[in-house]
Amino acid sequence: MIRISRGEIARHILSRGAKTVLIQAPEGLKPQLSRLVPDLEEETGSVIILHGDSCFGSCDLGLADGLRMGIDLVVHIGHNPYFGDCRNERLVFIDAYEERELAPTLMKQIMELAENRTLGLVASIQYLKILEDVRSIISSNGGRAVVGRASSNVMKPGQVMGCEITTAKTVRNEVDAFLAIGGGDFHALGVALWTGRPTYIADPYKESLVDLTPLARRKLAVIAARLDDATRAERFGVIVGLKEGQMKKGMADVMASKLEERGKKVLRLALRELSPERLRYFDGIECFVQTLCSRISIDDVELYDVPVLSYDQFSIIVGEKTFEEVYPWD
Numbered sequence: 001m002i003r004i005s006r007g008e009i010a011r012h013i014l015s016r017g018a019k020t021v022l023i024q025a026p027e028g029l030k031p032q033l034s035r036l037v038p039d040l041e042e043e044t045g046s047v048i049i050l051h052g053d054s055c056f057g058s059c060d061l062g063l064a065d066g067l068r069m070g071i072d073l074v075v076h077i078g079h080n081p082y083f084g085d086c087r088n089e090r091l092v093f094i095d096a097y098e099e100r101e102l103a104p105t106l107m108k109q110i111m112e113l114a115e116n117r118t119l120g121l122v123a124s125i126q127y128l129k130i131l132e133d134v135r136s137i138i139s140s141n142g143g144r145a146v147v148g149r150a151s152s153n154v155m156k157p158g159q160v161m162g163c164e165i166t167t168a169k170t171v172r173n174e175v176d177a178f179l180a181i182g183g184g185d186f187h188a189l190g191v192a193l194w195t196g197r198p199t200y201i202a203d204p205y206k207e208s209l210v211d212l213t214p215l216a217r218r219k220l221a222v223i224a225a226r227l228d229d230a231t232r233a234e235r236f237g238v239i240v241g242l243k244e245g246q247m248k249k250g251m252a253d254v255m256a257s258k259l260e261e262r263g264k265k266v267l268r269l270a271l272r273e274l275s276p277e278r279l280r281y282f283d284g285i286e287c288f289v290q291t292l293c294s295r296i297s298i299d300d301v302e303l304y305d306v307p308v309l310s311y312d313q314f315s316i317i318v319g320e321k322t323f324e325e326v327y328p329w330d
Contacts (some may be wrong), residue, residue, distance in 0.1 A: 002029060002078075002126060003099045006036055006043075009075055012092045013044045018073035024051040024062040025077040029096060033077070046072075054273070056293065057161060058082045059245025063091050080125060080154050082161070098126050101133065102181075102204055109209040110134060110179065110202055114143035120175035121147050122160045122168050122191055127182045130204065131158050134181060145179075146171045160187050162295045168195050185212060186299070192216040193298065196328035219298060220327055226307040230317045233286035233307070235265045237279070241292035242272045248291040251311055255289050258318055276303050289314045 013021055021044075025033055030050070037048050049071070051062045058079045066074040067090070074088075078096040081087070102110070113119065119138065123131040131147070138145040147158040148167035158167055160180070168178060168191045177198040180188035183205045192199035192212045201210045236259050240252040256266045267285060271278065274296055279288060287307045290296060294310035301308070315321040 001099060002032065002096050004029065004032060004036065004077060004096045005094065006040060008094055009077075010040060010043050012075065012094075013040070013046050013073060016073055018044075019046055020069075020071050021046050021048045021073045021075060022051055022062055022066040022069070022071045023048060023075045023077065024055050025096075026055050026079070029078055055079075057163075057245070058093075059163075059243060059293070061091070061244050063088055064244060066090065078126065080156075080159075080161075082152070082154050082164070096126055097129050098182075098204065099129075100204055102130060102202060103207040106202060106204070106207045106209060107134075107137065111138070111141060111143065113177070113179065113200060113209065114138050114141075114145065117176040118144045118146060118174060120168060120171045120178040120197070121145050121181070122158050122165070122178055122187070123181040124161065124187045125156070125159055127204070128156055128159060130181050134179070134202070146174050160191060162186060162190055163293060165191050165194050172197060180212075185210070185215060186295075188212050189216060189219070189298070190295070193219065193327055193329075196330065216329075219301070220329060222301050223298065223313070223327070224323065226301055227309070227313060227316055227323070230287045230307040230309060230313075233264070235267070235284055235286050237267045237269050237282055237285040237288040239269045239271055239274070239288055239290040239292065241290070242270050243292070246292045251291045255311070255314055259289075262318070274300075274308065276300075276305065279304065279306075279308070 033050055037050055041048050058081055063074050074091045075094055077094045081093045121131050121135055135145045148171040149157050150166045160167055172195045178191050179200050179202055180191055181202045183203055185201055188199050188201045193216055199212045238252050238256045240249050241247055259266050289309045297308055297310040297313055312326045316323055
């Protein structure tokens with residue numbers, strides 16, 4: 001179970017004398033928080049609102065929503081203060097960690113994987129304590145496990161996010177494969193695509209070890225096909241995100257200018273969230289390029305009627321990067 005410290009949240013609320021509080025967290029933590037909030041209200045005497053919209057990371061802060069409502073304090077749970085206006089005095093970040101240990105059967109599979117290999121270990125922030133346990137067990141049994149450091153002091157050793165895998169890239173040439181610890185394939189898929197190394201998931205919930213190579217290769221094939229379609233497009237939609245950490249207007253302006261220099265027609269758009277249904281309103285657009293989140297152009301690539309490209313993918317179609325530079329697969 002993911003551990004959220006009620007005491008730590010209460011201390012922040014009480015130390016600031018906050019009378020109204022907005023709590024924001026990713027979807028998987030909302031059920032736990034819905035049970036926790038009434039107890040926090042009783043303990044602190046504050047009015048607490050649980051933010052019900054999606055929350056994909058610290059690029060998706062609820063700070064502006066809180067300020068509009070006159071909230072005294074926004075508590076963001078489960079992410080690093082990496083994007084957006086993360087240093088605001090009305091905003092605090094609270095860690096959330098998975099406490100369970102890996103099952104013996106799963107640990108046995110990991111040890112077999114580590115035999116005669118150097119493994120790079122990565123995890124999202126919730127699973128970093130498990131990562132340390134795994135590294136210790138591999139090392140004590142004669143194996144070799146490498147944990148990379150991030151370029152930012154906000155990120156922790158071995159930590160990856162959906163759009164940030166520096167800790168994996170820094171050790172790419174030292175490892176034979178990566179082991180990503182956590183539930184689901186979201187973080188591991190980014191590691192697989194952007195390092196080109198075989199990547200495995202150690203899922204503590206399913207108690208299984210999964211080779212992500214087949215999924216990564218399927219995604220690469222779809223992305224390559226969409227990039228090919230994009231090179232023939234004449235009418236583009238350039239989308240800037242409206243969330244605090246995604247409002248990269250300068251990046252959107254650069255893409256629009258480069259397209260116009262190449263004689264392309266450009267429609268500029270601003271959106272809080274992307275979906276296939278939203279983009280169908282913009283008739284005649286043959287390709288969209290977006291600044292919201294690079295993972296939209298990976299995870300959801302098959303869902304859209306036309307190509308929807310990230311900045312890196314855009315750099316490929318305008319000839320500034322090669323496909324292999326962005327996705328270094330053999």
